[in-house]
Amino acid sequence: MEKDTLIMSFESSCDETSVAIIKNGKEILSNIIATQIKSHQRFGGVVPEVASRHHVEEVTKCINLALDEAKVGYEDLDAVAVTYGPGLVGSLLIGIMAAKTVAFAHNLPLIKVNHLAGHIYSANFVTELQYPFMALLVSGGHTELVLVTAPGEFHTLGDTRDDAVGEAYDKIGRVLGINYPAGKKVDQMAAIGNDTFDFPRAMVKEDNLDFSFSGLKSAFINRVHHADQIDEELNKDDLAASFQGAVLDILVNKTFKALKQHPVKQLIVAGGVSANQGLRQRLAAEMKKRNMDMELVFPPLRLCGDNAAMIGAMAQIQYDKKDFADLDLNADPSLDFDME
Amino acid sequence: MKILAFDTSNKPLSVAVVVDGKVLAHTESTEKKTHSISILPDIKEALKKSDLTIADIDLIAVAKGPGSYTGVRIAVTVAKTLADTLSKNLVGVSSLQLLAADGDQEHILIPLMDARNDNAFAGVYKAVGNKLENVIEDQHTSMEKLFELLKNYDENSLEFINATPRLQELIQNQFPNAKVITTENSLPDAAKLAKLAETIKPVEDVDDFIPTYLRLTQAEHDWYAKGHKDDGNVSYVEEV
Numbered sequence: 001m002e003k004d005t006l007i008m009s010f011e012s013s014c015d016e017t018s019v020a021i022i023k024n025g026k027e028i029l030s031n032i033i034a035t036q037i038k039s040h041q042r043f044g045g046v047v048p049e050v051a052s053r054h055h056v057e058e059v060t061k062c063i064n065l066a067l068d069e070a071k072v073g074y075e076d077l078d079a080v081a082v083t084y085g086p087g088l089v090g091s092l093l094i095g096i097m098a099a100k101t102v103a104f105a106h107n108l109p110l111i112k113v114n115h116l117a118g119h120i121y122s123a124n125f126v127t128e129l130q131y132p133f134m135a136l137l138v139s140g141g142h143t144e145l146v147l148v149t150a151p152g153e154f155h156t157l158g159d160t161r162d163d164a165v166g167e168a169y170d171k172i173g174r175v176l177g178i179n180y181p182a183g184k185k186v187d188q189m190a191a192i193g194n195d196t197f198d199f200p201r202a203m204v205k206e207d208n209l210d211f212s213f214s215g216l217k218s219a220f221i222n223r224v225h226h227a228d229q230i231d232e233e234l235n236k237d238d239l240a241a242s243f244q245g246a247v248l249d250i251l252v253n254k255t256f257k258a259l260k261q262h263p264v265k266q267l268i269v270a271g272g273v274s275a276n277q278g279l280r281q282r283l284a285a286e287m288k289k290r291n292m293d294m295e296l297v298f299p300p301l302r303l304c305g306d307n308a309a310m311i312g313a314m315a316q317i318q319y320d321k322k323d324f325a326d327l328d329l330n331a332d333p334s335l336d337f338d339m340e
Numbered sequence: 341m342k343i344l345a346f347d348t349s350n351k352p353l354s355v356a357v358v359v360d361g362k363v364l365a366h367t368e369s370t371e372k373k374t375h376s377i378s379i380l381p382d383i384k385e386a387l388k389k390s391d392l393t394i395a396d397i398d399l400i401a402v403a404k405g406p407g408s409y410t411g412v413r414i415a416v417t418v419a420k421t422l423a424d425t426l427s428k429n430l431v432g433v434s435s436l437q438l439l440a441a442d443g444d445q446e447h448i449l450i451p452l453m454d455a456r457n458d459n460a461f462a463g464v465y466k467a468v469g470n471k472l473e474n475v476i477e478d479q480h481t482s483m484e485k486l487f488e489l490l491k492n493y494d495e496n497s498l499e500f501i502n503a504t505p506r507l508q509e510l511i512q513n514q515f516p517n518a519k520v521i522t523t524e525n526s527l528p529d530a531a532k533l534a535k536l537a538e539t540i541k542p543v544e545d546v547d548d549f550i551p552t553y554l555r556l557t558q559a560e561h562d563w564y565a566k567g568h569k570d571d572g573n574v575s576y577v578e579e580v
Binding site: 017032042047049057090105330 | 374376377378379380381383384394409410413414416417418420421422424425426546547548550551553557558559560563568574575576577578579580
């Protein structure tokens with residue numbers, strides 16, 4: 001039997017400080033996540049300088065908790081991995097500096113991981129990945145369709161042209177009086193309400209696989225403001241259901257277009273918005289309706305948001321390829337996959 | 341005692357290895373290379389030059405701020421992670437005190453960091469024996485208020501350190517006879533940081549060691565200004 005590989009991974013690209021210990025890219029020995037949501041809720045959204053300060057406060061605590069929970073020591077580790085982008089530069093730097101320091105202090109190889117790749121490989125904890133597979137990446141910062149042709153080989157087929165889907169949820173949430181992050185609450189309200197407002201479904205008639213949510217967001221905000229001006233009372237659950245109905249139509253339309261162009265055996269849905277119950281049910285229903293012989297994979301809820309476990313899963317692939325980084329590693333805030 | 345000291349609180353990056361008072365390696369760079377890129381390679385190089393490994397080091401000394409927020413965070417994160425992961429002692433030294441260590445020790449020393457709009461991070465230091473005593477504590481202040489705090493000193497005894505052209509202009513208007521060391525001539529020196537660190541007690545809890553910003557973030561400042569108060573029971577960051 002081959003020797004096990006243990007990777008300590010770091011993630012600090014936005015408002016979560018996370019350190020994990022992952023065995024062979026498949027097994028989570030620990031996955032410590034310190035979230036700053038309560039702090040940023042004071043300001044209605046993530047404030048980068050506040051986020052950076054919290055990361056410095058948390059980072060060594062997370063390291064020690066991760067080691068304790070995994071019941072391992074530094075001598076058991078084979079590599080150190082870290083998210084180097086995309087994300088907030090000040091936030092990314094804390095994880096990067098800490099990871100580089102641990103790698104240097106213990107003479108371990110360093111692996112730089114793309115945050116988006118990490119999200120996609122959160123599925124590695126759920127199923128045996130079969131290449132090629134399709135990934136729908138939906139989060140507060142990203143909305144992408146990515147074809148993964150081989151381990152660590154990513155091809156972006158479509159991307160958002162404006163807002164990310166999670167960002168749109170937060171923006172309309174604010175109009176409904178829901179604090180950031182608004183996705184979960186809007187999802188719950190949508191389950192109660194009805195799609196009565198008929199908001200626009202942008203770009204669904206176009207052949208490309210790109211997304212757009214800013215028109216939908218504006219239509220929503222204009223409708224609510226107009227009602228405020230004429231003292232019209234709108235049903236908030238119906239508003240939420242109408243917004244989510246439009247979002248899901250757009251996501252489903254583009255995803256199935258992509259699947260038609262690139263037949264695969266698995267569709268992975270990842271990123272913070274993959275926790276959305278409406279999205280989960282809808283994709284399952286659409287797949288059934290089309291009689292598709294395809295595995296639909298959602299990460300467990302804990303792995304939908306930002307976490308270091310997923311970074312460790314991706315890092316294992318790079319470890320096997322000996323794709324190591326140097327101590328001069330820097331943050332790349334706008335890192336992305338190559339466009340197809 | 342084997343000390344590894346480094347400072348990234350401003351544009352220069354300085355790393356030193358000092359063993360029993362002797363400077364074995366000393367790098368200073370004002371190159372426009374980012375500190376996040378250079379700091380670990382520079383530390384590695386300094387240790388190599390000293391014929392030591394990181395495991396040999398007894399004490400990590402770091403300039404803990406005030407200064408550039410991102411700059412200070414880079415050094416503090418490396419320092420606290422090193423101290424934590426290798427169970428080493430850690431000492432944080434005021435970045436202003438470090439600047440004062442470069443001044444003429446016969447003077448009343450006022451290290452500065454320009455914080456824009458005629459504000460600065462500043463402290464007042466005086467050499468007593470071989471120690472640098474903090475006379476007026478480090479603070480974020482308007483230059484006007486700083487001058488008020490200094491009015492009882494003989495201006496001939498004052499030495500301002502690390503003044504940008506704008507701060508120099510303000511100082512010379514107020515105290516024409518004070519000595520002013522400009523930014524180009526105020527390079528923080530990690531070897532001096534190591535020596536200062538020997539006079540300071542190591543931090544007790546490395547986890548809780550954070551930069552000294554001396555300023556709230558704008559968002560927090562605005563939030564408190566609106567009358568908000570922290571709820572004592574709420575922890576802003578929680579493990580989930």
